[in-house]
Amino acid sequence: MLLSLVLHLYSLRSVLPAAVMLGSAPTYLLAWGAWRLLSACLPARVYQAVDDRLYCVYQSMVLFFFENYTGVQMYLVIFPEGTRYNPELTKVISASQTFAAQEGLPVLKHVLTPRVKATHIAFDSMKNYLDAVYDVTVAFEGTVDDKGQRKEAPSMVEFLCKDCPKIHIHVARIDKKDVPGERDFMRRWLHERFEIKDKLLIEFYDSPDPDRRNRFPGESVSSKLSLRKTLPSLLVLSGLTAGMLATEAGRKLYVKTWLYGTLLGCLWVSIKA
Structure with missing residues (x-):
């Protein structure tokens, strides 16, 4: 009782x-x-x-x-996929992977296939005011079950209940001159960026090496107000x-x-x- x-x-x-x-x-x-x-x-x-x-x-x-x-900070992240990756929405993931295969693009595991239209319009409209684009990859600890399968990202209530020990954020700065302006070239470039994200997340969630799991490569910085x-x-x-x-x-x-x-x-x- x-x-x-x-x-x-x-x-x-x-x-x-x-x-x-x-x-x-x-x-x-x-x-x-x-x-x-x-x-x-x-x-x-x-x-x-x-x-x-x-x-x-x-x-x-x-x-x-x-x-x-x-103990968790907040971030605002915009996803070119148009929605968050949710392992429980198998139909969405399957449709995304089917689209990539039909377009001749590598099929991704831990992220959805990005769409270029909104990204291209945003970059083309703002390029005169930008110095760089920041590619941000977010991963959550404690979101893999006993069978090694990913679970849905934590909700607001779960954050407040401390159910997510840490949020890991990998940031890559890309100079504006390295971002293709023409739409077809940007489409390929954007997918390549998501291929890099996918490899990072495969290591984070699926690496057989415990020392490489639940972390991103590079120097780690803890941020706290x-x-x-x-x-x-x-x-x-x-x-x-x-x-x-x-x-x-x-x-x-x-x-x-x-x-x-x-x-x-x-x-x-x-x-x-």
């Missing part, structure tokens, strides 16, 4: 960070709205400076949990939220902000889409 209780409580360990992060959203929205009104008569640069600071405070609070509660960069934001936003919820008027304002802010946000996303 006691063991069941302990296991149940352990399964709920993501509730605290999720509640704080989501619960502070209305506070941030109210603070932003108030500043928007107060700064209406001020120069745009003044509004922008404080707006950037407010956003930085909220993001620092989010990073507090990922850096100090879970200090507590002083994230804790103040957590305390400020949590304190403001708790103070608002302590009064009846504050609770009403909080609930209305949460409700109408969510509806307006959904409406805005629908319009932008």
